Amino acid sequence: MSKYCNNASPLTSRISGKHNTTWKRLIRVRAQAQPHIRWVVGQGKIFFWDDIWLGKSALRDLALNDRGCPNALVGDFIWEGTWDKPKIWLLHARAGLPQRATEQILDTPIVDGGPDIPWWNLSRFGDFSLATTWETIRTQRPIIRGLDDIWKACLTTSISIFIWRLLSNRIPVDTKLQWRKMELASKCEYCPHRPGSNQCMERIRSLVRRIFPPLQINDTIPDRLGV
Template sequence: MARLSQEMTEYIIESIKPPFGEGNDTPWWMGNTQGDFTVKSAWQQMRKKKEERMDYDMLLNKGVPFKVDFFLWKVWKKRIPTDDNLKRMSIPIVSRCWCCVNKVEETMTHLFLTAPIAIRLLRQFANFAGINLEGMHLQQIIIIWWKHPAPPKLQVIYRAMPAIIM
């Protein structure tokens, strides 16, 4: 426990004088700007708010079929039933990527990012849009497409482009 020095105590007593004679003290509720207690303001203080997440707002695109948005949400949450995800759920499986000539293990990263067909598609669309994707993870690529400056008419297409490519 910290204690104030004698000098600090004397300074506070001499310098800070409480107002006397101005009336009675009045309670002030800090839960709202008016200072009045309400059940609503108490509830707002007590509940645990989740911070708003831009990524979840961007996953739903107006004018894009829901199943495409849902697919992108599954990619974002890593819920695509690729071999690596099935193994994590303790489902024994022999893994092989059927998109590749080489017998490589099927993972979400491989399927959507490092497989030869994925690389070609990502680069082709990204080069056309002027986006550099070198050294990025899958979620970073999705965010780059979402935030890439585009005319308002093309913004919806840019937001949907990761799902279209995948």
């Protein structure tokens, strides 16, 4: 606390030059992790203003002024296993804490003698997992209707991939390759932009007629090979 937080809450600490690499990484991911951590009050060793133990947000966001010690603990407002009502109601007057929030604090149960229990809000059972964390930070592309059915139609993997590529316009047909400015060595040089044209065939026929005379009825194979 004295080295990295300067006796302040680690949830409000800022990065400085004296911090090591590990602490800097923790500070960078704090904004993604902190909103999903909930606490069940036990001994009260969690931060009163910055930890989320009441509702869905920290008390610092609800109060007008967090007077007093900024790194106060929840245990500072507990007396003999119950809430210290005079101190709680004093927050309503001095810190501008809404009356509804004050009443919710007094109604919050305390695990007497037990530790404070962290709860990962994204998990069903409150346990932290990388899978639920990844879902919150990854960038998702828009869902295309119909593509999801391809993988559920009892098709083979190769057929599913082919249909996916077909619907996504990813099949490398000649038109697609030409659109991507790719030279096709197998295409005729006379009509690269008119694949349906008959101009090529007419040129090929005229070239063949000049080299090979037309076939006659009485022509034999040896006669044709000797031409």
